[in-house]
Amino acid sequence: MLLYKVRRLLASLFIRANTSTVALAVAVYVAGSYLLLSAAGESDIVAVENFFYWLVVTASTVGYGDFSPTTATGKLAVSLWVIPLGLSLFAMVITRVGFAVSEFAQRGKKGLRTMNHENHTVIIGWNGTRTLRLIELLLSKTNGDASEIVLCVEADIENPMPDRIDFVRVESFSHVETMQRAGLDRAARIIIDNPLDDVTLTTALFCDKVSPDSHKTAYFQDENVGELLRSHCPKIECIPSVAVELLAKSSLDPGSARLHRQLLDSTYGMTQYSVCYAGDTPLPIGALFDHFKHGLSATLIGVRRDGEQKIDINPGLDQNVARGDTLYYISAERLDDDRCFDIKITDREDLGECLPS
Numbered sequence: 198m199l200l201y202k203v204r205r206l207l208a209s210l211f212i213r214a215n216t217s218t219v220a221l222a223v224a225v226y227v228a229g230s231y232l233l234l235s236a237a238g239e240s241d242i243v244a245v246e247n248f249f250y251w252l253v254v255t256a257s258t259v260g261y262g263d264f265s266p267t268t269a270t271g272k273l274a275v276s277l278w279v280i281p282l283g284l285s286l287f288a289m290v291i292t293r294v295g296f297a298v299s300e301f302a303q304r305g306k307k308g309l310r311t312m313n314h315e316n317h318t319v320i321i322g323w324n325g326t327r328t329l330r331l332i333e334l335l336l337s338k339t340n341g342d343a344s345e346i347v348l349c350v351e352a353d354i355e356n357p358m359p360d361r362i363d364f365v366r367v368e369s370f371s372h373v374e375t376m377q378r379a380g381l382d383r384a385a386r387i388i389i390d391n392p393l394d395d396v397t398l399t400t401a402l403f404c405d406k407v408s409p410d411s412h413k414t415a416y417f418q419d420e421n422v423g424e425l426l427r428s429h430c431p432k433i434e435c436i437p438s439v440a441v442e443l444l445a446k447s448s449l450d451p452g453s454a455r456l457h458r459q460l461l462d463s464t465y466g467m468t469q470y471s472v473c474y475a476g477d478t479p480l481p482i483g484a485l486f487d488h489f490k491h492g493l494s495a496t497l498i499g500v501r502r503d504g505e506q507k508i509d510i511n512p513g514l515d516q517n518v519a520r521g522d523t524l525y526y527i528s529a530e531r532l533d534d535d536r537c538f539d540i541k542i543t544d545r546e547d548l549g550e551c552l553p554s
Contacts, residue, residue, distance in 0.1 A: 219293065226286055227252065230279050237271035256283025311378040312363055314345045319384045321370055321400055322391040323350040331390065332362060337463040341531035344386075349379045370400040373407075381408045389415040394422040405430045460527065468530075469498070472537045473523045480538065483514035485524070488540045495528035 230252060235243050242251050242264050251264045256279070266272045318335060320328065328348070335346060346362040349370070356364035367375035370391075381387065387404050391397045394417050401415045413433045417423035423435035446453040460469045474480070482500065489495045501508045503521030518524065524537065 219290070223286060223290070226282055230274075230283070233274040233278055234266070234271055237266065237268050237274055239266050239268060239271040242266065242271070252279070252283070255279055256287045258284060309366065309378075310363075312345075312347050312365065312380045314347065314363070314380050315383045316385040317345040317347055317380065317383070318342075318386040318388065319347045319349055319379050319381060321349045321379075321387065321389045321404070322397070323348075323352045323354065324390060324392060328390065329357060331388070332358060334461075334463050336361060339463050339468060339530040341533075347379050347384075349376070370396065371403040376403070376407070381411075384408055384411045387411050387413045389413065394419050398422055398426055401426055401430065401433055405433060466529070467527050469525060469527055470531045471523050471525050472532065472534055474518050474520060474538060475534075476538060477520060479517040479519045480540065481514075482512050482516045482518060484540050485518060485538075486514060489526055489537070492540075493528065493532055493536065495526045495532060497524060497526050499525040501525070 227249075231243055231248060234248075242248060247264055254261055255275070258280075266275050320331065320335075322328065332346060332348070334340075335342070347365055348356070348358075348362055349365045349367060351367060351369060353366075356362070365375075365379045367378070370376065381404060387408060389397050389400050389404065391400065397415050397417060401413065404411075404413055413430075414436060415423070415426060415433055416436045416438075417426075418438050420437040423437050426433060427435050443454045443457060446457075459466050462468060482497070486497045489497045499508045499510045500512045500516075500518060501523045503519065503523075508525065509516075526532070526537075
């Protein structure tokens, strides 16, 4: 009974002890075992190549029997010190490691860990199945983007997809200390999608300050709020609700809603993608259109000029694409940037005014 109470007391102290205390207790145990066995004349056991192996085997009660005390004093030391304390310490260390692993996993599920990703995607906001659908679209293989996704929420929930994304829970979307856990300053993309437009607005302003170089997208139900944000942060892409426009379009051209949904759905069929031209030589849209259609089984549908917001849908074939322009196309999957612009032009007349005179 006394030994049981002592072990319970030691266990309680061990669990509450910090790492340095635990390390000190193990060091005292190892040193005490070595000194007692050395004093008892157990030369084989305390040999450098044998001692730690024997101590671990004995303390864990595996007991292979290849080394054992031969003197009466040695047997007494093992019986009263090495085995009782070793067994308790070994069990407690294993328990502590188990607790640490469990706590680490729980912190991840509860969103309390700090992310160390770079060039990742951060989704800010929680809208239930809508957010889950957004994650599915981002994880689609046809997107060709293998970057990590971090979901950042205020809601009191656990990670809804623990095996596929990382998760951070914050006090508010403008709380500096907790928002730092999402690694906003190192993110490549930030998607802001909250049920309330005013929260989306303040979150977007915060993100623009913390992560000015990332590509930021914000969804607004009220387009006027989106325009307000755009006037202060022109680089943030504001996505308005198009439900009314789709309703009108579908009434006049039946099936339009299904068409637009499929173009936006990266999990099935042809989908719309974009690519930015980084070359120095302007390229003719006519040659690019033929290249996309015949060489890549894709369709070029629009061009957005560098520095402009408006997209030129169905551009003229006699126009050119310059450095910094973005092409929008329809394809079964995202195409490699180099393949998109790998066109062969051998005749100077094919270039029109592309080449400098």
